[in-house]
Amino acid sequence: MHRAFALTPLAALLVASAVQATPEAEARLIVRLKADAPVVQARRLAARADAHEVADVAQRRADALGQRLGLTLTAGRALDTRTQVVTARGVNSETLRQRLARDPQVELVAVDRIRRHSRVPNDPIYGNGGGVGPAAGQWYLKPPAGDVRSSINAEGAWDLTTGSSTVVVAVLDTGVRLDHPDLVANLVPGYDMIGAGGGGSVRLAVANDGDLADPDPSDPGDWVSQADVDGGTLGSGCTADSIDDSSWHGTKVAGLIAATADNGVGVAGVGWATKVQPIRVLGKCGGYDSDILVGIKWAVGASVPGLPVNTTPAKVLNLSLGGTGPCTGSTGALYVEAFAEATARNAVAIVAAGNSAGEPVDSPANCTGAIAVAGLRHVGSKVGFSSMGPEVALAAPGGNCVNLNGSCLYPMVTTSNSGTRGPAANTYTYNEAAVGTSFATPLVAGVAALLYARDPSLTAAQVRTALTSTARPFPTSGSGSTVNACPAPVTGTEVLECYCTATTCGAGMLDARAAVASVGAPPPAPPAPATGGGGGGGASHPAWLLGLAFAGLWLNGRRKPGSKRPQVPPPAPR
Template sequence: MRRNKKIFIKTIAVLVLVSMPTFVFAEVPNDAFYDQQWYLEQIGAPNAWDTQTGSNEIIIAVLDTGVDLDHPDLVNNLWKNTGEISRNSIDDDSNGYVDDIFGWDFINDDNSPTPDTGLEASSEAVNHGSLIAGIVGAGGDNKIGVSGINWNISIMSVRILDAVGSGDANTVAQAVYYAVDNGADVINMSFTGNVNDPILRNAVKFAYEQGVVIVSALGNEGEDVDNYPVFPACYKSSDGNDDWVIGVASLGKSDKRSVFSNYGSTCTDLSAPGEDIYGVSYFNPSDGYDDKYVGGWSGTSMASPMVAGAAGILLSQYPNLTPTQVRNALKLSVDPVSLDSEYTGEFGAGRLNISQALTIARNFVDQTTETDNPDVGDNSSTTSDLEYSVKAPSFASVYYVTGEGRRAFISSAAYFTWFDSFEEIANVQDQDLSAWSLSGLMLPKAGVVLVKIQSDPQVYALAENSSDEFSPLLRAIPDEQTAIALYGNDWADYVIDIEPTFFAKFSQGEPMSSSETVDKSIMKRREDLTN
C-alpha cells in the first residue's frame, strides 16, 4: 500500500541528561531505581497501589518505535497472542498476521515489533518505545530496575515509527485497527501530527466505539492547539459530544507548565509529569546500547503513558468502565496545577492523581457487577443539610463539601440547580481543598430540572431519593402529552443534557404519571443555569 506523506514529528521527546532527586516514601516497591522515579509519588501511584497494582488481563497497546522484548523489566509484562504458535510461519488465529506473538511491526511489515538500530537510527527513537512501555508497565516490586505504573499488565508492542521517529497516517491507522482487533483495552500514542487525516480519524473513532481508551501526547512545540490542532489528540466527534482521545500536556516537578508543552482548552484533558523522567531504555550491547535505564527524558511523550497507565489501573480494578467513564474519572480527580493566569484552563482539568481517580471511578460502577473488588471509598451520603461549595485557585472543578469530604459538580448547570450564583462559592487554599477526600459527585438537584442523555430524546424528571439525597430518582416522562400536563407547554425549557457516564449514578424510579402534582416554583429553566 502506498503511504501518505510523513506527518508525525521526528522529535518525539527531548533528552537532557541531568542528575535526579531522591525521594523516600514510607511504603515503596523494592525496585532498585525507584528513588529516581520522583513522578510516581506526584501522581498518587503509591496510594493507588494500596488498592490496585494492575492486571495482566488488561492490554495496553504501545504504538511507537518498538519495544525491547528481552528487557528484564518488561519481559514478564508483554502481551502474548495465545492464538499463535511461535515460529511456525502460519497465521494460526487467522487475523492476517503471521506469528504475531508480541504485536506487529508496521514499518517493516513483520512480527518483530522492536526498534531499528541501523546506522541511520537516532538513539532517541531507539529508546523511545521501551521508555513508554516501562512507564506504563515495567515490572513492579521485582527488586530490579524501575517500577511501572502497573506492576502487572500486558503490553502490546505495535511499531509505527521508523528509525528516526517518523511515521505516516495510513500506518498508524492500520496499527489502531490491529490493536483493537486483538483485544487492546488502552492505546497509547506518544506522537503528534498536524494533518487531520480522515483514514486515521476513522480508525480512532472505531477504537473509541469499540470501548478502547485512547491516550495521546499533546506535542512539544509550546503552541496553543486551539489555533494549531494536533492529531490524534484533537480527534473528537463532529458535534463535540464524544471526546475520542484523552489529550495530555506536560508539567514539571512543581506542577508548573513545561515550557515545551503544547496546551489549549479544547484538546487538553489533563496534565501529567513530563520532565526529567527516569525509565527503561533499549538494551543491546552488541548494537551499542549499553544502558538498561536512562534518566533525563522530557516531553509530552512521557506524560501520555502516565495517563495510559492510570487508565490501566482503573480498568484493572473496574473492567467494565467505558472510555468516557475512564476519562471523566481521571479529569474529576485531578490535583491543582500552578499556572500563570494566561494559561488558566489551558492544561486540562489539572494534574493526574491515580489514587483519587480510583475513588471517583467507583461512582461509575454498577456495584452489583463489581462486588469482587475491594472498596476504595464510600460514595454514599445521608447528610441532610447542604454545607457549602468551594473553589481553590488551581482546581478546575467546583466542589461541594460535607463532613464526609468533597463532591465534584459534574457541570456548571448541575451547580446552578443547587445554588443561584457563583458568589456563593467559598474560596479556599489549594492545600485546604486537597485535605478533603473525594467522596463522590454532585448531580443536579431533585425537582429543579428535567434531564436527558445527550444522544437520547427520552426525558426524565428528578425525584428525591430518601436513602441518598445525592442520587436523585430518574423518573421517565412517557410522552409529550404527559410533559405538557405536568410542566406546561414550555416543558422543554427545563431540560438539560447529561453525559451518558453520569446517568449510572442516578437511582431508578417509576415513570411519571400525568395525574401527579409537581412543584414548578422551585424549577429553573436552562437559561437560568448561569451566573
C-alpha cells in the same frame, strides 16, 4: 531532549498540477474508494482476506486508478476493505492528491505523512535513585509533597489496585526491547506495522530491521547518521535536524506504563500487572500515517485485511507521537474514524499533546476521540517544551531538569537500552534528561489501565470522565515572579513555563488515587441461595455474612496512603 513531533511531508509541495519527473520524487497517498465504485464492485475485499488476496485486489484497484490518470500506481497496504495506500514515481504527493480527488470513484484521498516521537515495589531506583539515578527517584509516581506538586500519587492508587494481567496497553511507537528484564514479564505479542503491503527501498531503510511488516515488534534502533541524510536513503523529508543516536523511545514509554514492580530490579511502572503490547509504527525518521492508523485499528481488535487477528486486543492505546497541524481534511477524518473504532470497542487513545513549546496541540492529539496530554514541571506549571490548547484533556509530569548544567534533577526514570545505534545492554535512563510529553502520556495511559483493572465494565467515556473529573487544580503561584498564566496558543509563538488554565492544559493535574477511587470496586459476588428450612433466614446465611464482612473490610480497613510503596534496598553499585 529529542526534537519531536515535527511533521515532514513526503515530498516538497509544488505548484498545483505541476509534475516533476525527478527520480527522487515519490508520491504516497491514502485513498478510499466509494462503495459503489465499479472497481470495488468488480471484486470485493473481505475483512479477513489473506495477504496474497489483499495484495492482488489492491494492485488491481491501483491499476484502474492509474489508467485513468495516465500514471503507474503501486499498491501499498490496505487499511480496510475500501482504503489503501498507493505510491507513484515522478510526481509529488500533493499534485497526485489533487488529481485523485477529482476522480469520481474516489471518496477520500490524503497524503500519507510522517509522524515522529518526542522525546511501591522493591525496585532500587524508585525511592531515591538507588545511588545511580536522580535523588528524587521516581518522583512522578509518589504523593505530592513540598515543591513537588504535579506527582500523580500512584502509591495511593496501588492501595486499591496494582493492575490486572487481563488489561492490555498498546504502545504504538518505535517498538520495544523485548528482552529488557524489567519488561519481559509484562509483554504480550504485538506487531511491526512498518511497510505492510510493500514500500520499496525508502520504507526498508525506515524499518531498519532488514524486512517490512511482521510479527516482530522489537526495536532495532532508529539512529540517523549524516550518511543517511547525504545518501537520501530515508527520503527527502529526513534532514540534518534528524541526526541523532537511537532513542529507544518505545522501550522508555513501555517502562513508564508497566515496568515490572516489586522484583528488586530497576524501576516500577504505573501498573504492576498491566500488560504492554508493542506495535511498531515508527522507524528511522518517524513513521507514516497509514502504519499508525492500521496500528490503532489492529490494537483494539478490528479486522485489518492481510493481517492476523489480534488475540489480545488493548483497552488502552498510548500514542507518544505526532506532527504539527490541525486535525482537518482527509487525514484528520481518518484519525477521527480510527479513534471512533477504538471508542466503540470501549478502548481509549491517550495521545501526547506535542513538544512545540507552547504552540497549538499537535495532530493526532487534536483529533476528536483522542485524550490529549500536556506536560508539567515538578512544581505543577506547564513545562516549557509542552504544547497547549483547548484540545488538551489533562496534564501529567513530563520531566524537567531545573538546572542548565550537571545531572537532570527531575527526569522521567524508565527502562532503556545503552546502544547508540543497534541494541546493546539493557539499562535505565538514570540521570539522562528523559523529558517530554511523550513521557507524560504513558502516566495517563497507565492510570487508565488501572481503571479498567478496577472495573472491567467501564466504557471509554467513563474512563475519560474518571481521569478528568478527579484531576487536581493547577497551581497559580510558587514558580517565580516572572511566570504568568498560559495564554491562548498561537502558531509560531513560543510560550515556555506558564501557569496552566483549563483552556490550555485541560481539566487539571492527573491524580491516580482519586481517579481509581472514583470508579469503585466491582461488587462482591451474590450469595448462594439458602438451602435450609425456615423462611426469611437468607440474611443470616454464612455466605451473605461473609460478603458483608469483606465489604466492611474494604470500606473501613483500607491501608493508609502510601502503604503500598516500593521497598528500597541499600544502593547497589551501577
